Amino acid sequence: MESEIFIIGGGLAGWRAAEAAVRGGASVTLAANGPGNTPDIHALNCPVLPEDSVECFIEDTLSSGKYQNDRALVETMCRESLALNDEFQWDGTLIRPVGTSVPRCVSIRHAIGAIAVAGIKERLKGKVTVEKRTVTVEELLALRRAQPEVKIIIATGGWCGKYAFSDNPPYLKGDGLEMARALGGALRDVDDAHVQYEPTVRIEGPRRGIPVITTLLYEGAKLLTPEGKEFLEDARLNKDELSRAIFGIGGTAIYDLREVPEEKILECKMDPEERVIKVSPAPHSSMGGIVIDTKCHVLDASGKIVPGVFACGEVTAGVHGLNRLGGNGGTAAMVFGTIAGREAALELRKL
Numbered sequence: 001m002e003s004e005i006f007i008i009g010g011g012l013a014g015w016r017a018a019e020a021a022v023r024g025g026a027s028v029t030l031a032a033n034g035p036g037n038t039p040d041i042h043a044l045n046c047p048v049l050p051e052d053s054v055e056c057f058i059e060d061t062l063s064s065g066k067y068q069n070d071r072a073l074v075e076t077m078c079r080e081s082l083a084l085n086d087e088f089q090w091d092g093t094l095i096r097p098v099g100t101s102v103p104r105c106v107s108i109r110h111a112i113g114a115i116a117v118a119g120i121k122e123r124l125k126g127k128v129t130v131e132k133r134t135v136t137v138e139e140l141l142a143l144r145r146a147q148p149e150v151k152i153i154i155a156t157g158g159w160c161g162k163y164a165f166s167d168n169p170p171y172l173k174g175d176g177l178e179m180a181r182a183l184g185g186a187l188r189d190v191d192d193a194h195v196q197y198e199p200t201v202r203i204e205g206p207r208r209g210i211p212v213i214t215t216l217l218y219e220g221a222k223l224l225t226p227e228g229k230e231f232l233e234d235a236r237l238n239k240d241e242l243s244r245a246i247f248g249i250g251g252t253a254i255y256d257l258r259e260v261p262e263e264k265i266l267e268c269k270m271d272p273e274e275r276v277i278k279v280s281p282a283p284h285s286s287m288g289g290i291v292i293d294t295k296c297h298v299l300d301a302s303g304k305i306v307p308g309v310f311a312c313g314e315v316t317a318g319v320h321g322l323n324r325l326g327g328n329g330g331t332a333a334m335v336f337g338t339i340a341g342r343e344a345a346l347e348l349r350k351l
């Protein structure tokens, strides 16, 4: 390894870490075996309305997570998200994810994940060594033994790709969890209870496995039984509650978009002809993972820092509790990616 920092993962968290590390004067190698879920990030949370606040954002995140979140991580994410307002010129999109008290999901052309990463790659051109490949646990252990001074940042995303029906790419199997464990890190909440299901994923046709956005439930969409009957008094529930309700009627529902205004359908980059869609809940986000502190240090089972090892993004645990608030995946990747890269670079200079 010729670089001072080795980042595993080329999604939003990994690239944000790379940018912050380079800004901190470090040399960086980033290895990734795909784009991860990042190209699917339409919008992310950031308080922008006058009636919104960091406190309100914290409360929405904790209440969505059934207060099982790590409060310090939530506070860090919500506070630091404000800086994103200075970094990005949002395009006026303002979505209210289910379970949120005010609209807070901002975007640029409904493609903030892809746009943010493309911008970073452009700015870092020639400044980062990029390797398109799969990193293994054995390789990391060998690196640790041979060059313990190299800082490692694990940003390998979640594990929902391991399920047979999921809206994640199959290579997202949680490789980073084993990496952290092998390096001495602790894991938390790595179980089925900490898998968020996307309630409305297409189950047939060429777009099978691709979700239909739940925010349309605020725009006149309805969820119906396969026989076409309404079964929810109010469909504007959290994703986990919606998923449970659909499992309660046998696991399949009809997502009826016939009363949604065409401009809303187009805003979501959907086909205005596609109005009646068969859907089922599918594993979407993992909320457990590597235990970190607010500086993205990986912690061991006794809460001590594992020297030189950082983690950020969906591979980590604690931010989302039992249910990730829509839009917080992108915000967490942005905020903690930057923290991980910055802190790893800072530590190099402290030596």
Ligand SMILES: Cc1cc2nc3c(=O)[nH]c(=O)nc-3n(C[C@H](O)[C@H](O)[C@H](O)COP(=O)(O)OP(=O)(O)OC[C@H]3O[C@@H](n4cnc5c(N)ncnc54)[C@H](O)[C@@H]3O)c2cc1C
Pocket (backbone or CB within 6 Å): 008, 009, 010, 011, 012, 013, 014, 031, 032, 033, 034, 035, 036, 037, 038, 039, 040, 041, 042, 043, 044, 045, 133, 134, 135, 136, 155, 156, 157, 158, 167, 168, 171, 172, 173, 175, 176, 211, 284, 285, 312, 313, 314, 315, 326, 327, 328, 329, 330, 331, 333
């Ligand atoms: C369909 C869909 C829509 C979504 N929409 C939104 C949204 O609108 N807003 C929002 O906030 N969140 C959304 N999310 C969640 C969001 O996409 C994730 O929380 C976010 O992408 C996590 O970023 P990350 O960088 O941690 O992981 P990822 O973006 O998944 O990146 C993980 C990276 O690690 C690499 N990797 C994994 N294992 C290895 C290995 N062994 N070796 C080398 N590389 C490896 C992958 O190739 C990839 O580059 C959505 C998720 C899905 C599935």
